Amino acid sequence: MDRLKILNLPAIRRFPTYLHILKRLDTSDMEYVSTAELIDRLDFEAVLIRKDLAGLGLKGVPRRGYPLKALINAIESYLGWNKDDEAFLIGSGALGHALLGYEQFSDRGLKIVAAFDSDESKCGSEISGKPVFSMTKLENLTARMGIRIALLCVPWHEAQQVADQLVEAGIKAIWNFTAQELDLPEGVICHNENLMSSLAVFSVKMKSHFND
Amino acid sequence: MDRLKILNLPAIRRFPTYLHILKRLDTSDMEYVSTAELIDRLDFEAVLIRKDLAGLGLKGVPRRGYPLKALINAIESYLGWNKDDEAFLIGSGALGHALLGYEQFSDRGLKIVAAFDSDESKCGSEISGKPVFSMTKLENLTARMGIRIALLCVPWHEAQQVADQLVEAGIKAIWNFTAQELDLPEGVICHNENLMSSLAVFSVKMKSHFND
Numbered sequence: 001m002d003r004l005k006i007l008n009l010p011a012i013r014r015f016p017t018y019l020h021i022l023k024r025l026d027t028s029d030m031e032y033v034s035t036a037e038l039i040d041r042l043d044f045e046a047v048l049i050r051k052d053l054a055g056l057g058l059k060g061v062p063r064r065g066y067p068l069k070a071l072i073n074a075i076e077s078y079l080g081w082n083k084d085d086e087a088f089l090i091g092s093g094a095l096g097h098a099l100l101g102y103e104q105f106s107d108r109g110l111k112i113v114a115a116f117d118s119d120e121s122k123c124g125s126e127i128s129g130k131p132v133f134s135m136t137k138l139e140n141l142t143a144r145m146g147i148r149i150a151l152l153c154v155p156w157h158e159a160q161q162v163a164d165q166l167v168e169a170g171i172k173a174i175w176n177f178t179a180q181e182l183d184l185p186e187g188v189i190c191h192n193e194n195l196m197s198s199l200a201v202f203s204v205k206m207k208s209h210f211n212d
Numbered sequence: 213m214d215r216l217k218i219l220n221l222p223a224i225r226r227f228p229t230y231l232h233i234l235k236r237l238d239t240s241d242m243e244y245v246s247t248a249e250l251i252d253r254l255d256f257e258a259v260l261i262r263k264d265l266a267g268l269g270l271k272g273v274p275r276r277g278y279p280l281k282a283l284i285n286a287i288e289s290y291l292g293w294n295k296d297d298e299a300f301l302i303g304s305g306a307l308g309h310a311l312l313g314y315e316q317f318s319d320r321g322l323k324i325v326a327a328f329d330s331d332e333s334k335c336g337s338e339i340s341g342k343p344v345f346s347m348t349k350l351e352n353l354t355a356r357m358g359i360r361i362a363l364l365c366v367p368w369h370e371a372q373q374v375a376d377q378l379v380e381a382g383i384k385a386i387w388n389f390t391a392q393e394l395d396l397p398e399g400v401i402c403h404n405e406n407l408m409s410s411l412a413v414f415s416v417k418m419k420s421h422f423n424d
Contacts (some may be wrong), residue, residue, distance in 0.1 A: 012416050016408035020368075020391050043393060079412050080419040098310035104391070108411055148422070156232075173418050175411075179232050179316070181255060189421045191414040195405075196228035199320055199387075200291050202403040204224050206385050207292040209401045210360070 011052045015075050016108070017042060018052070022072050034065035081109035088147050088171075089115045090162055091154035092122055092132055095177060099151060101128040112151065114141065118158075135165070142169040149173045156180040223264045227287050228320070229254060230264070234284050246277035293321035300359050300383075301327045302374055303366035304334055304344055307389060311363060313340040324363065326353065330370075347374075351381040360384040368392040 021041045025033055038049050053059075053066065056074045060066050076082040084106075089096055092115045099105075100115055115132045117123060123134040133141065141147070150171045154162050159180035166174060167188055176182055177193045184190055233253045237245055250261050265271075265278065268286045272278050288294040296318075301308055304327045311317075312327055327344045329335060335346040345353065353359070362383045366374050371392035378386060379400055388394055389405045396402055 009413060012412050013406070013409035016391070016406065016412050017393060020408075043395070079415045081415060085418070094310040094313040098306040101306040102407075104408060105411070108408065109415060110411060149418070173414075173421065175414055179228070181229060183255070189417055191410070191417060193407075193410055194225070194228065195314075196232075196316060196320065197225035198403070198405055199317070199322060200224050200228050201221060202385075202387055203291045203293060203321060205401055205403060206297070206361070209385065 011055060012079075014044070014052060015079060019072065019075050019081075022068060022075075026068055026072060030068055032061065032064040032066060033068050033071065035060060037065070076109075079109070083109060084111045085109055085149055086111050086113045086145065086147055087149035087151060087175075088113065088138070088142070089130075089151040089153060090117075090135075090138075090166065091115075091152065091158075092117045092119075092127055093153060093155075096151075096153035097127055099153065099177075100130050110149070113145070113147070118154075135162075138165060139169040142171060147171070149175070151175045151177065152182075153177045223267060224291075226256070226264060227291060231284065231287050231293075234280060234287070238280055238284060242280055244273065244276040244278060245280050245283065247272060249277070288321075291321070295321060296323045297321055297361055298323050298325045298357065298359055299361035299363060299387075300325065300350070300354070301342075301363040301365060302329075302347075302350075302378065303327075303364065303370075304329045304331075304339055305365060305367075308363075308365035309339055311365065311389075312342055322361070325357070325359070330366075347377070350377060354381040354383060361387070363387045363389065364394075365389045 022033065035046050035049055039046055056078055058066060058071060058074055087110055089100060089112050092100070096115060100112060105112060112130060115127060115130055116135050116138050117132055118135045120134055122132050125132050148171060150166050152159060152163060152174050156179045159178040160182060163174060163182045163184060167185060172188055174182065174188065174190045175193060176190055179194060179196055182190050234245065247258050247261055251258055268290055270278060270283060270286055285294070299322055301312060301324050304312065308327060312324060317324060324342060327339060327342055328347050328350050329344055330347045332346055334344050337344050360383060362378050364371060364375060364386050368391040371390040372394060375386060375394045375396060379397060384399065385401045386394065387403050387405060391406060391408055394402050
């Protein structure tokens with residue numbers, strides 16, 4: 001995928017912020033958005049904005065700026081957020097519970113359609129309108145519903161074993177919210193969401209800032 | 213802070229994973245841990261491990277490896293996780309609720325001591341053993357308890373206004389879990405936890421991987 005090589009990871013991480021701003025502007029009658037308006041709302045440098053948007057193949061129109069709807073479409077299409085991918089969530093503890101209620105995901109192409117839990121007492125219930133199934137149904141439902149994506153929210157010491165089950169069931173992409181690094185076969189991608197790594201960065205920033 | 217310049221951000225993000233592994237080894241009688249054992253458990257390259265740990269000022273002992281307890285202490289001390297910082301959590305919705313139950317924080321120097329919510333019906337209750345207070349008590353309690361850190365978990369459209377209140381109350385470091393970029397005065401640091409940025413990276417990875 002050439003664009004992934006051309007655009008760097010920081011740019012990809014910035015696109016949701018662009019979208020957030022652009023979609024708020026799109027509720028007005030605005031047809032074009034200028035770089036100055038983007039700078040004002042984003043606090044990014046002009047050169048960075050131009051570079052990010054040029055990476056999408058978009059150029060501003062002199063004295064008008066970027067066509068708003070085309071810009072939104074270009075970002076959504078680049079991220080694949082213009083179409084829905086269905087996903088399962090595994091482990092309906094506190095974090096899983098919160099993520100099931102996160103409506104932002106479905107606006108961004110990721111539709112969590114069901115949760116799974118090894119605790120049979122939770123099965124049969126609903127969380128934020130999504131059914132909770134027993135892990136024993138995972139393989140069957142993954143195949144039947146053609147699901148390729150799973151959000152993994154189990155305790156870390158169960159993570160590898162559950163990941164093995166996911167792979168066995170046919171899952172091809174895992175968003176890993178546990179602290180455990182996963183050992184996965186080729187052909188299965190993993191995206192680690194390690195809150196502790198993020199806390200480490202915050203802690204070092206604070207240590208430097210507070211200087212105590 | 214010189215070390216922050218010498219060690220790069222990716223190394224800082226890896227340290228919690230080292231700690232996670234090292235603390236599990238520390239429950240046995242092991243005195244030294246070899247690079248080979250770390251590679252086996254971490255799936256990092258030998259050269260990366262040596263570089264990360266050298267950045268902490270640690271060298272391995274030939275044929276024995278790194279002294280386990282000293283290594284744990286060095287990482288914790290580097291991150292500032294060897295002492296507790298108390299923090300408030302603002303906004304006890306689904307995500308706030310999940311974070312209040314996150315015991316990993318307090319093992320890593322971040323002790324959430326109370327939550328605040330603008331919904332008066334929640335105030336007076338407890339979540340995961342932590343009291344929920346009214347936002348009207350924020351300023352008084354921040355000063356009285358000497359709190360400098362806040363986790364911001366309110367809806368994005370309230371984020372800036374609540375951040376202003378936090379700054380007014382004396383908060384000096386904000387871990388921002390909202391999608392809103394915050395405009396903060398100098399002297400207040402912000403660490404953005406933007407799940408949508410992370411989803412963007414996951415989405416682009418998937419688009420490239422699934423190729424559809």
